Amino acid sequence: MKSISPVETGKLLKSIRHELGWSLDQTAEQTGVSKAMLGQVERGESTPTVATLWKIATGLRVPMTTLLEPDREEGGVLLLRDASSLRVRPSQEGMQRALLFPYEARFGFELYELTFAPDFESISEPHDIGVVEHVTVLRGKVELLVEDEWRELKEGQSLRFPADRRHGYRNRTESEAVVMDLIHYRFIPQNIAGRETQEGS
Amino acid sequence: MKSISPVETGKLLKSIRHELGWSLDQTAEQTGVSKAMLGQVERGESTPTVATLWKIATGLRVPMTTLLEPDREEGGVLLLRDASSLRVRPSQEGMQRALLFPYEARFGFELYELTFAPDFESISEPHDIGVVEHVTVLRGKVELLVEDEWRELKEGQSLRFPADRRHGYRNRTESEAVVMDLIHYRFIPQNIAGRETQEGS
DNA sequence: CGCATTTGTGCGTTATAGCGCACACCGCAA
DNA sequence: TTGCGGTGTGCGCTATAACGCACAAATGCG
Incomplete structure (x- = not known):
């Protein structure tokens, strides 16, 4: 009895090999x-071990994950978003949040525009392990709590920091501050419903 | 003779399992x-097939790639960048580019701040297959050439589009325009030296 | 302490991944 | 037609992934 293979490694390998114009001998x-x-x-007649998958990927000069993607051309890529119609005022007063690009498994991140009112301050609970934030200040001046220390970021500055521990934002100026927040997930959060897991059953 | 396993799936599995507080029975x-x-x-005594790797990942509710990462804690995450000292004027006149976050394999993207002078226009060659750009207009108004069609983006608007085909940017206004450009790679470009491939040799 | 329960590891068997090699199927040239 | 490099597929053999089961060390409770 052969179990259906959950990933389309075969088709991907074949198409990549053809794109490179390589024969099986050459690839071997x-x-x-x-x-x-x-x-x-x-042909999908056998599923490789990760060791051989690694050999194959390395030989083809592609990251291993390429051979594990559900489908190369899956899903439309084109997507237009407008921050002005996306800004919402969530639980915390003094902050607006616009989800510019929602999370998608194939990309691994989500992108927010955050607007902090004067005197705003918020401490965030740790995200799931492995989550990394990339904050860039677009307008104004903000302070970030990272590793138990408040760091000041001026307009144009960016900070990357691990978000799987305590962290926070605050705006001690008298004018609004706007930042971009790119949140990169290593794990897919398992406690948030509606977020896609990896395509399986 | 046992070949050294190129990926540290074992250690990752163990640490994730421990984080969840699961026993081997429970995990099974x-x-x-x-x-x-x-x-x-x-224990690294056997390297799983991708089929079982998929079962494991699915059971743990994590993306398969998590079990293939070189090392969870590898490399410092904390990184401060300042756009003002990063803006450079490359080959093309009329455009400034600041590389806010350079490409890293574990994240899969690079983040630019682009400044277009008035009347700037540029057509980009296609990137490698699978590359996707996410452009957000921070200041001014720009037009993007996507799928042989110029699309106008006002301040606050974002557009995601496939960059593995012809595309371009232009600024037909009389004032500077600034955008964020997040470039996401599916493939790791093989023709650019100095970019990391997947760890092992 | 003794006893139960749960932790993870070792062992023998079966299924299958992975190998080298031979073979069949082209398109092309003499 | 008869070869002849080059494509991909089938076959037998060996290595090993994956299984179920039993064991041993650690934990908990009376």
Whole structure:
């Protein structure tokens, strides 16, 4: 009994190989994996171990994850967003949030525009492990609590920091401050419903 | 003779399992993979097939790629960048570019701040296949050439589009325009030296 | 302490990933 | 037609991934 393979490694391998214009022999030479095996993988007759998957990916000069993607052309890419119609005022008073690009598994991040009113201050709970934030100040001046220390960021400055621990934002000036916040997930948060997991059953 | 495993799936699996507070039995139940196998994988005594890797990842509710990352804690995350000292004027006259966050394999993107002078126009060559750009207008008004059509973006608007085909930017106003450009790579470009590939040699 | 429960590891068997090799199927040239 | 490099596929063999089960060390409770 052969279990259906959950990932389309075969099709991906074949299409990449064809894009490169490589034969099975050539690919075997480059990857160190026998051409018989490569053929079987392409036809879905056997699912490789991660070790051989690594050999294949390295030989093709592509990241391993490429061979694990559900589908190369899946989903439309084109997407227009307008911050002015996206800004909402959530639980915390004194802050507006616009979700410019929502999370998608294939990209691994979400992008916010955050607007802090004067005297705004907020301490955020730690996100899931491995989450990293990239904050860039667009207008005004903000302070970020990172590793138990408040750091001042002026307009044009950016800070990347681990968000899987306590962190916070505040605006001690008398004018509004606007930042971009790019949140990159290593894990897919499991406690947030409606967020896509990896395509499986 | 056992070949060294190129990826540290074992250590990752173990740490994730511990973070969840799960036992091997519990994990076996959730993933559908025998606990003996799980133990062997954790100890690095056997490298799983992508099929079982998928089962494991799905059971743990994490994306498969999480189990393939070189190392959870590798590399410092904290990074401060200042656009004002990063803006450079490259080949094209009429445009300034600041690389806020350079490409890193673990994140998969790079982030630019682009400043377009009045009457600037530029057509970009296609990037590598699978590359997606996310452009957000911070100041002014720009037009983007996407799918053979110029689209106007006002301040606060964002556009995501496939960049593996012809595309371009222009500023037909009389004042400077500033955008954020997040470039997301699916493939790691193989023709650009100095960019990291997936760790091992 | 003794006993139960749960932790993870070792062992023998089966399924299958991975190999080298031979073979069949082209398109092309003599 | 008969070869001849080059494509990909089938076959037998070996290495090993993956299983179920049993064991041993650690934990908890009376």
